[in-house]
Amino acid sequence: MSKTIAVIRGDGIGPEIMDATLRVLDALSVGLEYEFVEAGLVAQEKFGTLLPQSTLDSIARHRIALKSPLTTPVGEGFSSINVELRKRFDLYANVRPAISFPNTRSRFPENVDLVTVRENTEGAYIGEGQAVSEDGATATLTQRITRHGSERIVRYAFDLARRTGRRKVSIVHKANILKSTSGLFLKVAREVAAGYPEIVCNELIVDNCCMQLVMVPEQFDVIVTTNLFGDIISDLCAGLVGGLGLAPGANIGADAAIFEAVHGSAPDIAGKGIANPCALLLGAAQLLDHLNQGDKALLLRTAIRATLEARDRVTPDLGGSGTTSTFADSIISRLFN
Incomplete structure (x- = not known):
């Protein structure tokens, strides 16, 4: 059976890491379909608001969203988009795993x-x-x-x-x-x-x-x-365990759940094709767990670990010379090995 989820491609590096993540999810054959909606600066330019009603309606309808990083103005002006989403959908549980992975810039490359x-x-x-x-x-x-x-x-x-x-x-x-x-x-x-x-x-x-x-x-x-x-x-x-590039997050309530990378939109590297997609991929694994597809979530996490261990086509922040796209290719090649 297929399941439609709301997808927010985000600001800055958001679209790049989202495209990579969706390619990996499609390769896993998890039966997901996507309704793309806007939030953040892209929505501000298009609709005059950071969080359009159409986006809220999509999340309410599908009850699950996958979200790339969004840019919210700091200090005066708009409040946090994330805080607003949590309030709107009563997403009372923020769930953040931290797991040691090999070949990361971590003081604890194992046992966490x-x-x-x-x-x-x-x-x-x-x-x-x-x-x-x-x-x-x-x-x-x-x-x-x-x-x-x-x-x-x-x-x-x-x-x-x-x-x-x-x-x-x-x-x-x-x-x-x-x-x-x-x-x-x-x-x-x-x-x-x-x-x-x-x-x-x-x-x-x-x-x-x-x-x-x-x-x-x-x-x-x-x-x-x-x-x-x-x-x-x-x-x-x-x-x-190596920084926010390896940090996913889930925001879960009784009626909706939003899964995300918790790092920022990194406008300084946006468009360069070198953003690390791991945090959003690990958020997608949390999404699969939520949909009772724990076997596919395990395949995804195992492929990420194997790719990091091999340091095959990974992005510069992880010591490689690969791109966001080649990183995703490397993970896909290991999904069923």
């Missing part, structure tokens, strides 16, 4: 295999109640944590561990100082953890967690935390 599960819809990161005083001397925002939001993200993390055979969940917080917000999150997390006696659970204050990650990352399996802490920790974890 962890997942950060980040609450995606509340907390300081979404910027509620932002205000600046009239004299410009004071800025404030509101941090809101709810029992509902905490319970469902922690339950998602434990269910993921159970479903994928992972054995440990680390609850990361700052309840020693943020006694109301982090305190509620930790309290609810403990209550949820009690329902999963077969899974080891530990608790870490966020600063200690960061230190432990850069010292002994192999001790971690699944990390669950609040929005702002998860944003920081997930990028730290990407740095452990």
